Amino acid sequence: MALKPTIYKVELQLSDTDRHCYETCHLTLAQHPSETLQRMMVRLLVYGLNYHQDLSFTRGLSSTDEPELWQVGPDGSVEHWIELGQASPDRLRKAVSRAPKISLYAYGREVDVWWDKQGKTLGELPKVSVWRFHDSDVAQLDMFISRSMQLSLTISDGELFLSDNTNHLSLQVDRLE
Secondary structure, rough: OOOOOEHHHHHHHHEEEOEEEEEEEEEEEEEEEOOHHHHHHHHHHHHHHHHOOOEEOOOHHHOOOOOEEEEEOOOOOOEEEEEEEOOOOHHHHHHHOOOOEEEEEEOOOOOHHHHHOOOOHHHOOEEEEEEEEHHHHHHHHHOOOOOOEEEEEEEEOOOEEOOOOOOEHHHHHHHHO
């Protein structure tokens, strides 16, 4: 019998002063059985960073032909393809053929090693932007996790400020190209 995902309910108060975007998002996050809680929280942060009314979570780890998030236009075309982790150039080449904008958000202790190996090739791909979350920031996301979360995410000058009723965290996301 296959393991079922764990469901998390999130109310995200988003204040993105860089894009003048202010929204309250009611989200259901499904944590895949093989997904870490930190990865799920990175997905949530990336959602906030790229918020658009047409942005949605996909089947993610359950599907090899979909990204973690995508923005699909009214005509069904993919407008923004968003990956997480340390994706291969081959995977992103496929995305280049399917969307006019591709973003990759890398995280984890091995990002520097991965970037040393793949950075040149990824940098040559058109339409691809690569970003990095710092491992020390991601490691602190555990303090926000509960099955029902009420979070506030403020984005200002490229810096993220995440908070709930008791915890506060400032996170950096750096462009790798």
